[in-house]
Amino acid sequence: MDKNDRFLSSDEKLLETGLFSDVVVKCGDKEWKLHKAILCTRSVWFEKALTGQFEEATSGVITIQDFQPEAVEWVIRYIYTGVCDIATLRGPEKMTMTNFVTCFEVHSVADFFALSPLAKIALDTLTAEFDTKLPAIQLQQESCKEWLPELCEAIRLVYEDIPISDTAVTSIRKAFVSFIHTARYYFMKEPRFTKFLDEEAPLLSLDLFRAMRATGDFIAHPLDPYCSFCKNKPSRAEKGYYTHIAPEPLKLTACCSNCAVKKDFPSGMQDWLAKDTRALG
Incomplete structure (x- = not known):
């Protein structure tokens, strides 16, 4: 174990025991006894909350309402350990066929708390999973039918509350568009997906049109x-x-x-x- 690992191991022990804590973070029915020195040096969001003119700076209590306790747990554990294995975050009782939704949720909470390395882990994990599935779909060796509901749910979350006029494509949105665009010859033959596009994802349809226009590719040959x-x-x-x-x-x-x-x-x-x-x- 190198020096950095030893320090992170000690930090994880502080997280587990709550020893020497000087700040409390609350979310829903869960709370964590944490440490300002660790939070403020590893997250700009916590630094501003605990050192500025906010009530939290004097009370030592931060209440988070924008995310579920599970997502806040991911952030706190990453801050203390520097580790995030997205495939295991849900636990065995919540296992899914893909990590599409989890990657989006981790990216969102990481972006909120200004944790760009964690956001990169989420984006890289998502891109790697897309890259694994693409050849099998393109070569017609795998059907998307089994995991299509999870893909659609992730897309719903990506485009939630985004106005149709919004053309600012975020990195996570771009990853989903690129995946669908690359395998469009197969997704467009899947009735459930085309129905989803028509009824629930008009902005994705527009993004796909922009992607095809940018590449000059409007043909639909398999x-x-x-x-x-x-x-x-x-x-x-x-x-x-x-x-x-x-x-x-x-x-x-x-x-x-x-x-x-x-x-x-x-x-x-x-x-x-x-x-x-x-x-x-």
């Missing part, structure tokens, strides 16, 4: 699960699986990693890896 060059079908573990919209004729072209290395493309397509390719592996 991607051939076989490499367009060697005609082999990449496996689920294939790394570096690419899609590309060839300019002439306008169609989707697939390329496995072996052909990508060889760069054995038809005339006029030698530079498409550098310009227009999305790596899905």
Whole structure:
């Protein structure tokens, strides 16, 4: 155990025991006996609350009403330990098929408390899960039907209370748009998802339109699960699986990693890896 780990372990002990606490944080029916020195040096939000002209600075009691106690627990534990394993936050009794909703909730609470490293953990975890699912969906090896309700619930939360005129795309919103846009040929064939778009997510529809307009891609041809060059079908573990919209004729072209290395493309397509390719592996 290095020096930093020892310090964090000691901080975690202070969190668990409440020894030497000088501030109380309350949320719902739960409260934590905490330490100003730790909170203020690791969160700008707590620093302002406990050192400014606010009542909390003199009373030593902070009441949080914007989040559920569970989310506040995530923040406090991260502040004291520097660790956040999103996959285990819910506990075995609340296990889900994906981490879509949890990633959004962690990102939201981290953003509120000005904890950019925690927000990055949430965004990176979400992006990694999207990247894992994309090749399987693109190669038609996996259906989105089982986890589609969780995706829709996460999208509801992302777009909640955002006016239709809002064009400021946050990083978490951009991640969801990118995922749906990349696999749009398959999501748009799923009746439950198109119904969800029509009835509950008009702003996502607008974001998808903007994404297609930005890439100049309005075609809706499914991607051939076989490499367009060697005609082999990449496996689920294939790394570096690419899609590309060839300019002439306008169609989707697939390329496995072996052909990508060889760069054995038809005339006029030698530079498409550098310009227009999305790596899905």
